[in-house]
Amino acid sequence: MSTDDSFAAAYREHYWAVSRFVARRLDAGEAHEVEEVVADVFSIAWRRRSELPEVPLPWLYAVARNCLANTVRGLGRRRRLLHRIGLNESAHGNQVVDSPDTERPGSWVHEALARLSPADQEALRLTTWEELGVDELAVALECSPGAAAMRLHRARRRLRAEIDRMQMNVTAGRAGAESRD
Numbered sequence: 203m204s205t206d207d208s209f210a211a212a213y214r215e216h217y218w219a220v221s222r223f224v225a226r227r228l229d230a231g232e233a234h235e236v237e238e239v240v241a242d243v244f245s246i247a248w249r250r251r252s253e254l255p256e257v258p259l260p261w262l263y264a265v266a267r268n269c270l271a272n273t274v275r276g277l278g279r280r281r282r283l284l285h286r287i288g289l290n291e292s293a294h295g296n297q298v299v300d301s302p303d304t305e306r307p308g309s310w311v312h313e314a315l316a317r318l319s320p321a322d323q324e325a326l327r328l329t330t331w332e333e334l335g336v337d338e339l340a341v342a343l344e345c346s347p348g349a350a351a352m353r354l355h356r357a358r359r360r361l362r363a364e365i366d367r368m369q370m371n372v373t374a375g376r377a378g379a380e381s382r383d
Contacts, residue, residue, distance in 0.1 A: 209251040212258040213244055219332070220244075220262050226331055227270055235273055242269040260334060260341035267324070267342065314364040322357035329354060 203211070217240070224239045243266045247254065255261050315323055328334045328342050340350035 205251040205254070208254050208258075209248055212247065212254060212262070216259050216262055217244070219259060220266055223263055223266055223332055224270060226327070228273070235277070239266065239269050239273050242272075255341070257338070260338040263328065263332060263334070263342040264344055310365075310368060314361060314368055317364045318357065318360055321353065322360055325350070325353045325357040326361060 220243055221236060221240050224243075225236045228235055228239070243262060246265050246269070247258075247262060315326065318326070325339065325343065328339050329336075332342075334342060336351045336354065337347050339354060340347040343350055343353065345353070
């Protein structure tokens, strides 16, 4: 199979997986950015099509992680500029605050995940959301399989500790509320 055919097959087979990968990592308000990041990923894959591995998805995830990092940095610069020149939403009264009862099911998992380091979050997301095995995780994280397995093990341990800590706080909060009744 030629490199052009390999690229075309990878594009057809993995476009939506890469799109979902990118969308889960960008804020909902930045949905228009998803298409741009995915286009960057596949333009890099096109330029480097001779380097496409036999199983390209983990490699595409690694490229997407780098493209996302560039996009997030650019969005941060844009937000800081808008804030500096006074074009932020709160300055014009457009700020929207969620109702207290709009908590999403399972939001406690997202809260515990958000308390972890970005590296731990990424290892957990790649294995859970993207369903990568340890060998594929190693490709996506650009490290050895042993290092990927260790990162995943440590990330899971830290997540478990955060969940336990959150449950202790909820239990302690309930006990204090009950004693006041």
